Amino acid sequence: MKHLLTTAAAFGLALLSAVPEAQAQSADKKTGISLYGSGLQYIGDLGTGAYKYNRIGYGGGVTISRYITPGIDIGLAGNYGILKYTGKNGTAHDGVGFEADATTINIPIKLKLNNGWALKEDAVIAPYLLIAPGVLIASSDHYQPERRLVDNVNYKAFDLHGAAGVAFQFSPGFAVFVQTGIHQQFGTDMIDGVSGGHKDRYLQHSAGITINLGKAKDTDMDGVPDRKDKCPDTPAGVAVDEAGCPLDGDKDGVPDYQDKCPTEAGTAALEGCPDRDNDGVRDSEDECPDQAGTAALKGCPDADGDGVADKNDTCPNTPAGTQVDATGCPIVLDKDGDGVLDNVDKCPGTPTGVPVDSTGCPIIDPAIRSLEKPITFETNSTVIRKSSYPTLNKMVQALKDHPELSIRISGHADSRGTDEYNQGLSERRAESGKKFFVGRQIDPARITTEGFGESQPAAPNTTKAGMAKNRRAEFKFEFYIPSQPQP
Template structure:
């Protein structure tokens, strides 16, 4: 019997191994079985063995427990013990002996203290029940000898205090001490009784294992019961904490299984990755993590908006809309496809297919336009255009409108009458008069060049009226329009 407690513990461990899915008795695991061994100590009319460990009587026990609430359990327990004692010579009751088997069945309430998941939980137990006693023996005293042989059933009052140790989710170890009061029981058979009917009673010191059975509801199968699960819809296979929520190692509010940067605190918008400059490009992909930029340039800024990051832009102030090369500098284009780049093309509007020189200007004027280069004549000392010249001039106006790439040089002349200085001024005024005619016809003044040659280039000798009439003239020469060239 002395090895009963160790045997009971071994039995409990065996049952635990056989029920690996068992968990601690909780609202999810409401039924539990306790296996235990007890040491009993008798007290009666023959004296007290209380706290006399040498007189312990050992026996096994079992209880079935049912969870009622976080602080209350219902327990049905059964115990067996055999009390026996003989009084040797010289004892007051020499010759007396008793051998009493006691079976207890108790149903009680266990008041649990502290929290359900605490490592140890004190508790109090009040468990009324019945005690069946079967007694044999002999009583010697008062000048008489009585043979003891009877069976009795008494109402039993049992109260205890204990401490429960939570070893794992499946098993708890408990120790408990309580006292049984089987009312009117006569365990030792002594006929000399007290008036209170509780003169025979006994202590029960218990140690054992409690195993809870059942399976809690766990909708998302993460190992945390729904009752405790603060994240009940966690996807299958995701690691969770004790509250059933996905692990978040960097504490940024983005679960590790969704976090693209699980070791760096970030933002939900960046899938858990940091973005120091708040430009919507995660730092790991951002080539300029400390400067707000644009996603298209891997997070680098582009001040002039030309599509080239500032750090690579050799022309950072390019006007908006300008086509640029890989260095952010304006592309050198050939808008009129004449083979001369715009930056050196002095005739950028040359018609397609025209032969051009190194300046991008056509090599020759249209012959039909050249035929219009007919001089007009003036009266002596006059700058007034003759009406007979309007037709010639209007044809040249139309040619300029048809050919925006052309310009017109107007050259004034004079006959030999008067001084050279006067004739020079007169030739310039004649050229200016004709220019005003063209500008009056909405021809851009920039396309009209004027000059005066005085009497220096006569078309005929000034020795006759006819010759001098031919020298009072304005001549024309079509050229290619170069906007950058200065116009007089």
């Protein structure tokens, strides 16, 4: 038996050297059909020397197995063989012998060592252990010397087959294997026609082939089974690697089929294209690939933000917000047509035909300007004195007579108190003036208020008279341009 196993293993290793890769019966190909031939060696009352030629029989069989887990296969095996003993061994039983037709039907449970722990499941060499309970159905002819038939016995018995073997898987669908084991019967001891001594049993040495059947599930049909596919949703027709993921020739994380620059490493944001200056514009479209710029200017910088790339900007330091021409230089316009260019026009929305001064602001009638007289307040007070009513009423009437005008009220304070307090006090004094005008039906939209605290004194704050002049509100008529049409 040792010689047989050594020869079979050497044969398997010789075949294996010509095969680049192998894979055992697996979850992809779950059903295996094995065909094999066997040498059978009787052991019992007539002889216990397992290697004697006069007790070697022969047989064969078929096994259908099913993958259950990486470590277990279960199947159904049928074996037929001839067991014999010729009696030509020079013992006391010389001339005595038998020949038996033996059929076994077993349920092999294979314990695979390529289970992912001891060896990888797709290991080339896949050793295993096997235990197979079943039944023996046999018919024995027993002989006395000179081959005289003594009797014929038919019997059935419980059979337990234990074995060890190794498979050499040459492809996912084909393997060869060698296996050796022993069949032990229970319930009969009449294979050799002698009972009461050594229990009858026999060795079975087998060599054969296994064909694995089945088709791995491959949802995206890329040729890589789902259980190995790390990218199971690859679009149809896309070339993939061994892991089932789309090819990425430049290794930038963007698959070749989505990569607009498949031979240059780039970024996913730019569909796999490079961007040396990291300005978000791919190098192939960047007119300034080594200077960070903007997409609107094809990747070129614009230091003064006027919309003209620096390389084309004749006036590179134009102030923000200035309208420029194609060369980046300011465009001098007079949009309101008042004769004052926009770059110096302090009132750029003046309606056509309204006379303006040198700043572009409408000219107010001097008679109306003469009504712009300040009013004063008591210390720490925002209450308008009744003595100021005549002055204020004249300004109210001017606003009613001239709807094109608005008025600006500026509040002030003397130097007593903190800056913060005086600022708030000046703002409240301006608001008091506004309330006066609003109370006389002047649209609040035509009234602007502001406070200057103690920052703009009308007289020194060194005397009571000076401080009295500084506790004031001043008024200035302006041309009114409503944001919406007035009722």
